[in-house]
Amino acid sequence: MGFLKPCFLILFMCCWVASVNGIGANWGTQSSHPLPPQTVVKMLRDNGIQKVKLFDADYGALRALGKSGIEVMVGIPNDMLATMASSMKAADKWVAKNVSDHVNNHNVDIRYVAVGNEPFLSTYNGTFLNTTFPALRNIQAALIKAGLGTKVKVTVPQNADVYESSTGVPSSGDFRTDIHDIMIQITKFLNDNGSPFTVNIYPFISLYLSSDFPVEYAFFEGKATPVIDGGTTYTNMFDANYDTAVWALQKNGFNNMGIIVGEIGWPSDGDKNANNEMAQKFMQGFMTHISGGKGTPMRAGPIDAYLFSLIDEDDKSIQPGNFERHWGVFAYDGQPKYTLNLGTTNSGALVPAMGVKYLQKKWCVMKDSARLDDPSVANSVSYACALGDCTSLGYGTSCGALDAKGNISYAFNSYYQKNDQLDQACKFPNVSTITKDDPSTGTCRFNIMIEPYYGGADRLVGLNWILGMLLVLVW
Ligand SMILES: *[C@@H]1O[C@H](CO)[C@@H](O)[C@H](O)[C@H]1NC(C)=O
Numbered sequence: 509m510g511f512l513k514p515c516f517l518i519l520f521m522c523c524w525v526a527s528v529n530g531i532g533a534n535w536g537t538q539s540s541h542p543l544p545p546q547t548v549v550k551m552l553r554d555n556g557i558q559k560v561k562l563f564d565a566d567y568g569a570l571r572a573l574g575k576s577g578i579e580v581m582v583g584i585p586n587d588m589l590a591t592m593a594s595s596m597k598a599a600d601k602w603v604a605k606n607v608s609d610h611v612n613n614h615n616v617d618i619r620y621v622a623v624g625n626e627p628f629l630s631t632y633n634g635t636f637l638n639t640t641f642p643a644l645r646n647i648q649a650a651l652i653k654a655g656l657g658t659k660v661k662v663t664v665p666q667n668a669d670v671y672e673s674s675t676g677v678p679s680s681g682d683f684r685t686d687i688h689d690i691m692i693q694i695t696k697f698l699n700d701n702g703s704p705f706t707v708n709i710y711p712f713i714s715l716y717l718s719s720d721f722p723v724e725y726a727f728f729e730g731k732a733t734p735v736i737d738g739g740t741t742y743t744n745m746f747d748a749n750y751d752t753a754v755w756a757l758q759k760n761g762f763n764n765m766g767i768i769v770g771e772i773g774w775p776s777d778g779d780k781n782a783n784n785e786m787a788q789k790f791m792q793g794f795m796t797h798i799s800g801g802k803g804t805p806m807r808a809g810p811i812d813a814y815l816f817s818l819i820d821e822d823d824k825s826i827q828p829g830n831f832e833r834h835w836g837v838f839a840y841d842g843q844p845k846y847t848l849n850l851g852t853t854n855s856g857a858l859v860p861a862m863g864v865k866y867l868q869k870k871w872c873v874m875k876d877s878a879r880l881d882d883p884s885v886a887n888s889v890s891y892a893c894a895l896g897d898c899t900s901l902g903y904g905t906s907c908g909a910l911d912a913k914g915n916i917s918y919a920f921n922s923y924y925q926k927n928d929q930l931d932q933a934c935k936f937p938n939v940s941t942i943t944k945d946d947p948s949t950g951t952c953r954f955n956i957m958i959e960p961y962y963g964g965a966d967r968l969v970g971l972n973w974i975l976g977m978l979l980v981l982v983w
């Protein structure tokens with residue numbers, strides 16, 4: 509029967525390629541007004557996005573993904589790692605509730621469990637160093653017990669800072685010295701279980717952190733001064749970074765391990781290098797770069813990647829920077845921010861979310877008669893920005909050119925919209941008023957919020973509102 513083998517092999521290859529090919533997206537849900545999960549799933553399908561990565565086992569998202577045909581990676585947040593590590597029973601329960609139930613009873617195509625999210629990030633100071641591996645082992649054991657050991661693979665999405673290159677070229681790549689041993693243990697465990705190595709790669713962050721970073725090296729147009737590594741030439745950071753991972757794996761004996769790019773993207777606001785033009789240039793450059801399936805210099809073949817991210821999230825922490833709330837290819841309301849051909853639809857254009865319901869066309873702004881030196885202005889703005897979202901203000905951002913009054917209005921409106929246009933949310937003492945004239949100018953959009961989706965997020969908004977009332981009363 510030897511002659512059948514090549515046929516079988518070709519069939520197998522074609523199907524394997526088909527299942528890892530295509531693009532994935534990260535679907536985060538840290539939004540004050542998330543789109544209804546069914547709307548998001550339709551949007552994923554309309555755009556030919558075949559894989560989705562969730563940061564936790566969001567019940568609404570998982571239910572909506574049932575029968576969608578979309579492959580799912582579901583995450584365990586870092587703050588649950590200690591529990592998963594210390595209790596096999598907790599791991600069993602997590603798998604039963606958050607994987608088995610969805611797979612067996614609701615046709616959710618869960619393929620991966622992401623144990624932690626960048627748990628070894630240097631800025632975490634080793635907080636998750638002792639719990640990640642035990643949690644990973646327990647979840648793997650729980651999956652096997654649940655009969656899902658073959659279908660569902662475990663992985664640990666790492667930041668690219670888990671490896672480094674002593675000389676700056678990919679071939680010197682190895683795991684970071686302080687976590688070398690634990691990285692070997694984890695990678696060996698993943699490899700033994702047929703699981704992939706997952707890494708998040710961020711040229712934007714490199715540019716953000718270092719003014720010396722050559723801008724063009726972040727992109728894919730071949731315009732950067734090349735990095736020469738032996739006989740290989742690198743003109744973009746993605747290839748070089750990915751190959752540093754390949755070298756780090758090879759050096760430690762993991763020659764053929766699968767690699768998933770868990771996050772790749774570029775934000776569109778909140779920093780001088782974050783705007784629609786640069787985001788478009790990066791995203792389209794990346795999609796075109798990987799579209800031929802030729803891979804990187806060190807690793808030929810299709811790249812398995814998840815865009816970061818699908819939709820903006822206005823409740824994310826801005827500790828990393830103001831850009832953090834602007835990673836979406838789509839804005840908060842599911843509308844595309846720029847043109848992007850994912851190579852997955854006939855038209856080559858992004859398809860917006862359908863049937864999105866907006867609140868009324870009204871805005872909260874600073875009163876014409878109010879004075880900039882009114883004593884209530886400063887407190888009102890800092891309050892509005894703390895609970896609203898002022899990340900589009902500041903140097904080089906979409907609303908960076910507003911004057912002082914525009915700034916104040918922007919802050920008020922953000923708070924007002926986030927609180928569902930409640931009259932009480934536009935009562936900054938003596939200085940605010942509601943208008944029906946759109947204050948947007950140029951690149952600066954004064955957004956109108958979408959209708960709240962009562963699937964669980966309403967409670968937060970309610971709390972925010974009560975807090976707001978208290979503060980307004982105090983003044
Ligand atoms: C399932 O996942 C959710 C979301 O991360 C979490 O809140 C919940 O505790 C998990 N359930 C179990 C039984 O662990």
Ligand SMILES: *[C@@H]1O[C@H](CO)[C@@H](O)[C@H](O)[C@H]1NC(C)=O
Nearest residue numbers: 629630631632633634635636
């Ligand atoms: C890590 O350590 C630095 C410096 O000691 C500190 O500023 C930071 O808050 C710590 N971060 C965490 C997540 O513990």
Ligand SMILES: *[C@@H]1O[C@H](CO)[C@@H](O)[C@H](O)[C@H]1NC(C)=O
Nearest residue numbers: 632633634635636637638639
């Ligand atoms: C991890 O374990 C080591 C050795 O047992 C210990 O010294 C360290 O404090 C632990 N780290 C954390 C964050 O618990």
Ligand SMILES: *[C@@H]1O[C@H](CO)[C@@H](O)[C@H](O)[C@H]1NC(C)=O
Nearest residue numbers: 901902903910911912913915
């Ligand atoms: C507007 O607000 C931003 C961010 O708070 C600030 O950097 C900028 O200086 C302000 N502009 C004016 C004209 O007040």
Ligand SMILES: *[C@@H]1O[C@H](CO)[C@@H](O)[C@H](O)[C@H]1NC(C)=O
Nearest residue numbers: 882883884885936937938983
């Ligand atoms: C609002 O304006 C009135 C009259 O000008 C003034 O008496 C009052 O103190 C102001 N309130 C605040 C909170 O600034």
